[in-house]
Amino acid sequence: MNLINNSQQFDVDINKETTELKYAVNEIGDIKHISEVERGLSCNCICPYCKSALVAKKGDIKSHHFAHHNGEDCLKGGETMLHLMSKQILMDEKRVMTHGELLQVNAEDALGFHHELTDYIATQVLQGSDAVLEPNLGSYRPDVSLNVKGTWLDIEIFVTHQVDDDKATQQSTRKRDMLEIDLSQLPRDLSMDELKEQVLYLAPRNYIYGSNREAKLEALTTKVNQTISHINQIEEKRKQAESNAITVATDDSVTILGFKFGSGFSNKRHGQQDFSIGHLFCLSKVQDYSTRNFTLSASGGYEVISRDASDCLIETLKTYQFPIQAKLEYSPKPDMGNKFVVSGLTIVTS
Numbered sequence: 284m285n286l287i288n289n290s291q292q293f294d295v296d297i298n299k300e301t302t303e304l305k306y307a308v309n310e311i312g313d314i315k316h317i318s319e320v321e322r323g324l325s326c327n328c329i330c331p332y333c334k335s336a337l338v339a340k341k342g343d344i345k346s347h348h349f350a351h352h353n354g355e356d357c358l359k360g361g362e363t364m365l366h367l368m369s370k371q372i373l374m375d376e377k378r379v380m381t382h383g384e385l386l387q388v389n390a391e392d393a394l395g396f397h398h399e400l401t402d403y404i405a406t407q408v409l410q411g412s413d414a415v416l417e418p419n420l421g422s423y424r425p426d427v428s429l430n431v432k433g434t435w436l437d438i439e440i441f442v443t444h445q446v447d448d449d450k451a452t453q454q455s456t457r458k459r460d461m462l463e464i465d466l467s468q469l470p471r472d473l474s475m476d477e478l479k480e481q482v483l484y485l486a487p488r489n490y491i492y493g494s495n496r497e498a499k500l501e502a503l504t505t506k507v508n509q510t511i512s513h514i515n516q517i518e519e520k521r522k523q524a525e526s527n528a529i530t531v532a533t534d535d536s537v538t539i540l541g542f543k544f545g546s547g548f549s550n551k552r553h554g555q556q557d558f559s560i561g562h563l564f565c566l567s568k569v570q571d572y573s574t575r576n577f578t579l580s581a582s583g584g585y586e587v588i589s590r591d592a593s594d595c596l597i598e599t600l601k602t603y604q605f606p607i608q609a610k611l612e613y614s615p616k617p618d619m620g621n622k623f624v625v626s627g628l629t630i631v632t633s
């Protein structure tokens with residue numbers, strides 16, 4: 284059988300509403316194909332959904348099929364049969380293919396950069412040593428459970444009802460692997476062989492809970508979080524250093540003799556731009572140290588130096604009788620790189 288052509292054919296040949304059953308169950312629950320039973324009511328088969336008697340229609344004109352003896356238009360027989368047959372296939376074969384998946388985890392650091400890590404789980408055919416039909420897990424029974432190397436894999440067949448959140452949560456809580464196989468888009472009248480390919484290999488499937496998948500996701504998350512926390516710590520330290528530089532008073536108590544604020548325009552500047560100044564005049568000890576390119580011969584006493592001041596100080600300064608003794612605080616000058624301006628002062632009482 285050409286599997287790819289076969290699955291493409293389903294897209295155009297889907298017939299979910301068929302009432303014609305090719306398979307039915309007999310009085311002891313065995314699945315029977317129309318070709319395996321006697322004609323008419325003596326087929327001894329019932330509809331798996333409504334349990335009413337079926338007749339085997341095996342005439343010369345129409346294709347052979349089962350029909351409800353009471354003539355009722357039962358639409359559920361086909362999907363119930365599909366579900367029953369799928370469970371039988373899993374019980375007989377005790378194997379299932381799981382799908383490969385790309386796993387991605389990403390998160391954003393304090394600087395707004397995204398960090399993404401990926402891993403994958405490979406496609407695998409899991410062979411069980413044992414299969415149990417509808418094991419009792421308390422509040423529900425999965426369709427089939429396979430024992431794969433000592434670990435139970437629960438399998439749910441999705442024909443009309445998807446696994447709900449409650450069941451998914453319970454599987455996750457008890458860390459029990461569960462695979463859902465989606466047959467909802469398949470025609471309801473597949474042959475046993477066609478259905479076998481779909482159930483075991485071809486139909487879409489996904490882990491409701493997969494311990495291997497969860498472990499890989501957790502490892503990725505831990506790794507991403509470590510990277511982000513490392514970057515965030517560095518950024519936090521940088522911010523701390525920056526804020527220390529701004530708020531710590533760099534002069535330890537100076538004598539302020541006066542202040543001057545004003546504004547004007549300059550002919551020297553392009554376009555006669557307005558400018559404003561703000562100065563504090565402070566007493567400073569005359570330089571008493573040499574530098575790399577200046578050798579001090581002698582010095583003593585004080586000189587007047589000016590400090591750029593923010594005009595937010597004007598109202599405060601106007602209330603003082605000079606000279607005053609104060610500690611200065613500096614802020615970076617807007618648009619001036621590493622230059623600083625006096626933005627606060629605290630009077631030192633003597």
Ligand SMILES: [Zn+2]
Nearest residue numbers: 330333357360
């Ligand atoms: Zn029925």
